Amino acid sequence: MANRMTPPAEGQEKDVLLVLDKQQGKVSAVKGIDKEGNLQTVPPTHGGEFMQVDKNSDVFSNFISNFYRKYQDTSGLELFSVKASEAERDAKAIEDNHRNPTPEGNKRAEMLRVPKPDFHEFKQGYRFDPSKIDWENLKKVGITADTLKNTKDFDRVMRGYKSRNTYTVSGTVGGFYLKPTDVKLSFYQAKDGTVVPKLHGVQQDEKLLQRPFHEHGFTKQEQGNLQGTGNLGGIAEIKDPKSGEQIPVFVSRDRYTHELEYMRADKWKCPDTICNVQVSPEQKAAFEAGQAVKMENLQFRDGTKRSAYLQVSAVERGLEFLPRAAVQFLQQGQQPAEQQVAGLKDGKGVEFNGHVQPGAQGKSPDKVQPKDVTPAAESRTQVAVNSGGKTNEATKQGKEPLKQGQDKPTAKQKEKQEKAQDKSLKADKPKKSRGMKM
Structure with missing residues (x-):
């Protein structure tokens, strides 16, 4: 069975691929690819069987790259991208111009011709073939090939390195929602030969080195x-x-x-x-x-x-x-590298003590970024509750932010929590009817 792409939505006409066999002087439409990877074609009059593509998508780029990699000798073939509704007319025009070339015909054919990809970069030291990467899936979390090219990370990750820059990713992947987070990107080759992306998130485990x-x-x-x-x-x-x-x-x-x-x-x-x-x-x-x-x-x-x-x-x-x-x-020659600093502020503006990493040392406490700080032991609960919105059994009913070094409510706060809880229970309890007065 041919590998056919999803038809376009109503009102969104996509392109079809035409292939010219120069030796036979015949133009056919691409139907798909069989299980062996061979190109399947049909006459350009069989509109219902065309493989339709978005020529601006990564799927289209991957198909073209794979086509030229499989057919090493493509000197006798040329690919053209045309609108589905104009496939039959353009196919005839391309055939006619191949037999009797004209300046106007050559100009029109050049506009429709799909250029052969430049594989020079890949041959010069890429570890991964860009055409084997599932860019459409990676795009779902917010990263595209253009994103990597704009930050000059494309060559780097294709050569097997981790990206120098970080990227904010989010979206639904595999049924799971990925909340916005900053990551670095790399690729690795799975056992089945596929090239798989790997997202490297920030690790806050202070005991990792221990x-x-x-x-x-x-x-x-x-x-x-x-x-x-x-x-x-x-x-x-x-x-x-x-x-x-x-x-x-x-x-x-x-x-x-x-x-x-x-x-x-x-x-x-x-x-x-x-x-x-x-x-x-x-x-x-x-x-x-x-x-x-x-x-x-x-x-x-x-x-x-x-x-x-x-x-x-x-x-x-x-x-x-x-x-x-x-x-x-x-x-x-200082050990350890992280410097303890007082006067840092959590998400509620409450001061706490923490360890600041080398890159942030020398900055005033109000300009230090959260990612550069590891809270001191006595401040972990305070920062987790006030900055991260975390709760535990002692703090889940509290509305007031924890004070510096505090890891549980004070007696006064606990009394307020209990009163608020009792009041909530009474409000939810239905009132008894006293009957009608005569």
């Missing part, structure tokens, strides 16, 4: 390094999830999502030069040991020469230039 990572327990020094620079600062031995063997890895922490990622250290090779500066044997050894290295007089594209700290990052899958906060951490 637990074993693939059976490797982080030392206090390593925990501080991961918080301060985003990188372990050395080589860790972890258990390979696939083979079960112990392997040496670089470990890094995404500075936004806080996810931990690893990359095999024995598979990475240090480049000989960085920004036109020769890497010395000592610097190579330091890089390969996971250490941060200061490189002098690096030559940048704008013509300037600057010094910078670099380090291997498992998130970036190679060397990265360390951001200012990470460099400050290295220079100061």
Whole structure:
């Protein structure tokens, strides 16, 4: 059976594809694709059997890419996109112009011709084939190929990296509603060969570094390094999830999502030069040991020469230039990286104490973003209730915000809650009829 697309809604005419066989001089309409992936065609007079498409959709782009990938030699074929109501007329015009070309006919054919996709980028190092990605499904949560191209993340994710930018996603997927949240995006190849998107949300688990990572327990020094620079600062031995063997890895922490990622250290090779500066044997050894290295007089594209700290990052899958906060951490040697700050305010304007991450250090408490703060132990309940709207058995009836360090209602608040609850019960209780007075 042919793989046919959904007919257009009433009043919304879509396009059909015509294919010209140059050798036979014949134009047919595309009906669909069979189970073997072969193109099925019908005469352009069989309007009810046309495969109809929206030429501006990702589905159309995917079909065209797949067509040209399967038929490697398409020199004898040409595709045209025309309106369904004009398919028979355009097919005849294309056939006639193929036999007896005219300037007007060539101009009309060129307007309708579907250009062959440029696969140059894919051949130059893409890990994933863009045509194999279900863009229509990804569009349901708010991400499109154009979104990634506009932020210059498209090439990056196609090469197998996580996006540098974050994207706000929301919508209904698989019967579940995804509330608006900021994520990073990456792709991976499933066992069946399909390319699947992966959304990386922000992790607020403050004990993440205290637990074993693939059976490797982080030392206090390593925990501080991961918080301060985003990188372990050395080589860790972890258990390979696939083979079960112990392997040496670089470990890094995404500075936004806080996810931990690893990359095999024995598979990475240090480049000989960085920004036109020769890497010395000592610097190579330091890089390969996971250490941060200061490189002098690096030559940048704008013509300037600057010094910078670099380090291997498992998130970036190679060397990265360390951001200012990470460099400050290295220079100061402070442990831990998160700084305790008082005077922060929750969603109800009540002050609390919390730990501020390196990127937000130095800001005044009123300008620190919630994502940069981990509430102190004594303030967790307060922030959860006042900022997140969370409740527990002690706070579910309370209407007043919790005060600083408060984790349950005061005696006075509890008395008010009980009175409010009793009043609510009395209001719901039906009044007894006293009968009619004579």
